[in-house]
Amino acid sequence: MSITRILVADPLEVLAVGLSSWLADAPELNVIGHAATGQAVLERLAKEPVDLILMEVSLPEQDGIDTMREVHRRHPKVKVLAYSSLTDIEYVNSMLIEGASGYLVKDASQAEVITAIRTVMCDKPYLSPAARESTLRGYDYTEKRMDGEYIGLTxxxxxxxxxxxxxxxxxxxxxxxxxxxxxxxxxxxxxxxxxxxxxxxxxxxxxxxxxxx
Amino acid sequence: MSITRILVADPLEVLAVGLSSWLADAPELNVIGHAATGQAVLERLAKEPVDLILMEVSLPEQDGIDTMREVHRRHPKVKVLAYSSLTDIEYVNSMLIEGASGYLVKDASQAEVITAIRTVMCDKPYLSPAARESTLRGYDYTEKRMDGEYIGLTxxxxxxxxxxxxxxxxxxxxxxxxxxxxxxxxxxxxxxxxxxxxxxxxxxxxxxxxxxx
DNA sequence: CCCACAATACCCACTAGAGGGTATTTTTCG
DNA sequence: CGAAAAATACCCTCTAGTGGGTATTGTGGG
Structure with a gap:
């Protein structure tokens, strides 16, 4: 089994440290770095091989949705697992449409995090229960954007x-x-x-x- | 030097894991637990000695400000160090007025976290630069609440x-x-x-x- | 070259919110 | 008990925002 090199894209370094500690129990999963901004993610990808990014939606400066789009365009083979406390359908849909392989909610346990990463690395999508529920419930006030009818902001x-x-x-x-x-x-x-x-x-x-x- | 027993009050368990990992470098600082809600903090305090709480402002259900007030009332000897990404004066002032010994901003480095905790344990206040700046700048739109003229919401x-x-x-x-x-x-x-x-x-x-x- | 879209700007009508009061009753707390 | 605070409700005025149009210009992609 080959090693999965993981980049944690989150404003807080301490979170990357926590994940690193959790993933020490999964020998093939290896946190190789931390990027606090979308820009830092792209810089890192340019000079080092990465297999999977755990990406927060609310990154400062260039947020996770925009960064997702750029990563997918420039490095289509890098898998991205969205990782955020936000469960609203807007964010889940946005990330998935921009190319995320899954959406992991941030209060997930160690076991769920490991499962999610392994699932995604097997080319299968992973959605945390709260994220899935959100997509099933749909939008609140209009019927205009069912499913994937996603409209970005200018x-x-x-x-x-x-x-x-x-x-x-x-x-x-x-x-x-x-x-x-x-x-x-x-x-x-x-x-x-x-x-x-x-x-x-x-x-x-x-x-x-x-x-x- | 005696051991400092630290409780991490934050919605995310993984953050407590990260802090625990960081504080492994400070032998006298010991993370003894994690509480995801204000209620959990109070329950924990009731049955186990704690020296310091690292408290997020945005706890679910009963938030950090309310919990701070309760902790200070019931356990005045327990020190609390606010720990949040929010730097607005409203939150900094609220936590300090409710009895926090300091305000540590969440993007702090390992070194700053350790310094902050040690400072607070020496009975000295600690404010991260961003938090201090916020209190110096004051309020945005009115002069009504200078300094500590704090008014809670009903x-x-x-x-x-x-x-x-x-x-x-x-x-x-x-x-x-x-x-x-x-x-x-x-x-x-x-x-x-x-x-x-x-x-x-x-x-x-x-x-x-x-x-x- | 045309189409789609973004950004611009205007029309009209209507509603909701902001900002200034005052005042009554009830609850809470020292 | 008596004072203070909280919750209630009304007055008035004015501005800001919502909701429905239409339309022009420039730009970028197929």
């Missing part, structure tokens, strides 16, 4: 949602970006439709979860 | 802020709680004043950070 929309979540009014955002208030409103409408939320509150939660604020 | 206010953050409208909240819309508005006003925020967005972030939603 750069401009990300700028807007960040400012919205930081308590800026439409007027302030318009002035800051040198655009009309109406344009800001249009972006907000698109955001709310895409993210299946009813109000500002949903936008704020999304931005917070993805660690954009 | 039970009713917590119910309201949760529902608000879950995208419920004032009208829906009123119906759910069998009270008038005006009352809901009054609670919202109080919340916004207490938490120094300008809009719904600030309330949502607060509720999310404290793991109430």
């Amino acid at each position: 750069e401009r929309e990300r700028e807007i949602i960040r400012l919205v979540a930081l308590e800026r009014t439409n007027d302030e955002i318009a002035k800051a970006l040198f655009i009309s208030v109406d344009t800001v409103k249009t972006h907000r409408k698109h955001l709310m439709t895409k993210l299946n939320v009813r109000s500002l509150a949903g936008l704020v939660r999304y931005a917070r979860d993805r660690n954009w604020i | 039970e009713r206010e917590r119910e309201i802020i949760r529902l608000v953050a879950l995208e419920r409208t004032n009208d829906e909240i009123a119906k759910a709680l069998f009270i008038s819309v005006d009352t809901v508005k009054t609670h919202r006003k109080h919340l916004m004043t207490k938490l120094n925020v300008r809009s719904l967005a600030g309330l949502v972030r607060y509720a999310r950070d404290r793991n109430w939603i």
Whole structure:
């Protein structure tokens, strides 16, 4: 049996240490490093072989979803197992659509972590119960995006949602970006439709979860 | 030198494992257990001696701030070192006012963790740089709560802020709680004043950070 | 070359929220 | 018991946000 080289992509180094300690019980699973940001993940991949990445969704700077997309594009053979406390369908679907082999919820036990990694390394998908339940339940407020009908946010929309979540009014955002208030409103409408939320509150939660604020 | 018995209060067991691994390098510091909820912390304290608790602010069910208050009331001799990724002044001040001996930011290195624990065990306060900076900068939108003028939220206010953050409208909240819309508005006003925020967005972030939603 | 999409901007109408009060009753706590 | 705090509810005004359109321009991909 060959050794699986694992990179832990998580803001906290101490978490990688914990995983490393847990995986010491699985001789073929080897934590070879820790990357705190999406950028660090890509740099690491460029200069060292990696078999599997345990990837947090809420990475700082470039988050896990964006990093997932880049990793999949540049290194299609590297497996990625999403690893996060978030279980909302938005994040589970996003990661899977961007190429993740599975979604492991962060409060998993040592046994589940090992099982999940082994499952994924056998080319089988792995979803923690909470993540699976989330995908079965579907979206909350609309029927627009069943299953995989995934719509990413544009750069401009990300700028807007960040400012919205930081308590800026439409007027302030318009002035800051040198655009009309109406344009800001249009972006907000698109955001709310895409993210299946009813109000500002949903936008704020999304931005917070993805660690954009 | 006597042994320091440390309880790690954090939703993730794997984090406690990581800390335990790090503290293996400090012979007198000993992780004796892990508690995932505030309730579990109190149960543990009731039946086993503990010298220091590393406490996450965002514990599920009963969060770190509330647990801090209870621990301090029931076991005033147990030291608590707050341990969280959150650096906003609201959380730092809340924990310190409720009796924490320090505030350690979660991306701290192994060396800083050990230093922080040793500092606190010598009866000296410890604040990570980011936490100290936050307290020096002060509050964002008003001057109402300088320094320690800390105002806790009432039970009713917590119910309201949760529902608000879950995208419920004032009208829906009123119906759910069998009270008038005006009352809901009054609670919202109080919340916004207490938490120094300008809009719904600030309330949502607060509720999310404290793991109430 | 065309199509799709992103970003821009405007229309209209309506609702919800923010911000300022005051006031009553009940509960809690010293 | 008496004071303070909490929960309740109303007044008024104004702004901000939601929800439905339509439309133009530029850009990138097939």
